[in-house]
Amino acid sequence: MIPSTTRLLLSSARKLCGAVKMRSLHTRNTEEAAVYVHWPYCEKRCTYCNFNKYIQRSDNEDAIRACLLKEASTLIQLSQVRSISSVYFGGGTPNLASPHTIGAILEVISQNALLQQDAEVTLEVNPASIQNSKLHLFREVGVNRVSVGVQSFDDSELLFLGRTHTACDALHTVEEACRLFPGSTSVDIMFGLPGQSMESWQSTLKTLLAICDDHVSLYQLTIERGTALFKQLQRGQFSPPDEELTAHMYNFARRTLCDASFHHYEVSNFARNGALSRHNLSYWLGKQYIGIGPGAHGRFVARATGGTQREARIQTLEPDPWMREVIQHGHGTRKVVEQNDLEILSEMLVFGLRTDTGITHEAWQQLSPSISLKHFFDASHELKMLQKLELVLLDESGLRCSWKGLAVLDSLLVPLLSQLQYAWNQMEKEGSPKDTT
Incomplete structure (x- = not known):
């Protein structure tokens, strides 16, 4: 999940880059990729949700499964990757799909590229009553990690968010997930909710630490235009969360989780015992990934057609038009844009600085041999000031945010x-940079 402010910054970066003519990408590893599979259906739309989600008809799982299988085969063959490092089933609510569908997708991925023996296969899960749980069946078809969208352990907060589960459902689901996927269960939790007090947030964290496994994702509520919450806010039905209190909640949660032996390895993510999300690290480290399903995004080199530059791909949003396109063309790719080096550097900044390791000098110079990170900072008084304020750190290992810098990353x-x-x-005016690789 990418926070909305980061998505906006990425969009702005792409607009800035669009008018600049670039040299070709220094191609990195194109033999390996991660795969993201989007299941677009939910039981209902939550009040805060602006993701690509729809209410599923009861009669179309066979049809969408066939299209997911076809598109997976087409795009993996197009990329000509030899191995798949991770598969992530997101949504939507992918645990509404049958285990048969999930298993069939994993099988077709394996038929078109080597699904690595230790590949991470994650399924997003919404809590359900214990009678409706299919977690053991998903494990049998190849899922080895789950991400449980708890969001809150408070029934009144869950009602406000429009969630379909109760706090009791959440507790049961997390407990079952930890039993079936020990060391590989992640829990999503939200903060900064209207009316949420520091006391209630502390209580939520206490409950979380009592039952969670080795991975936690913290997400601040953002009220997006077009959502039910946005309309309620416009009508004055609640007051927006206090920014200072929300910042205090985030910092308190960071300290609490770190005190419980969690490693704060990314702005929103915490892991202990080495249980980092390998799939999400593929995004943050700028690796290739193939997006399958309605509205999915991808970043890979289309080697089957002689491509040498990485392409940003977006699949058709709505399930029915997407399925028609897959049936007709083998895939539902709506938009393909070759990425130039400036766009990839921009993404490296946006995503790399989300992690505690940041951006290495080697990774930066692979794309920008003529502009070192040191030169980049020395040329700007504003960036030097960020260093002076100790919001970003630039040393022999590279560029990264400090502890306090991570809390205000989007402003940086x-x-x-x-x-x-x-x-x-400036570099373009002085002449194209020489390829040093």
């Missing part, structure tokens, strides 16, 4: 992206 990205655009324009 604005000057960083602007300086990147300026530095690249």
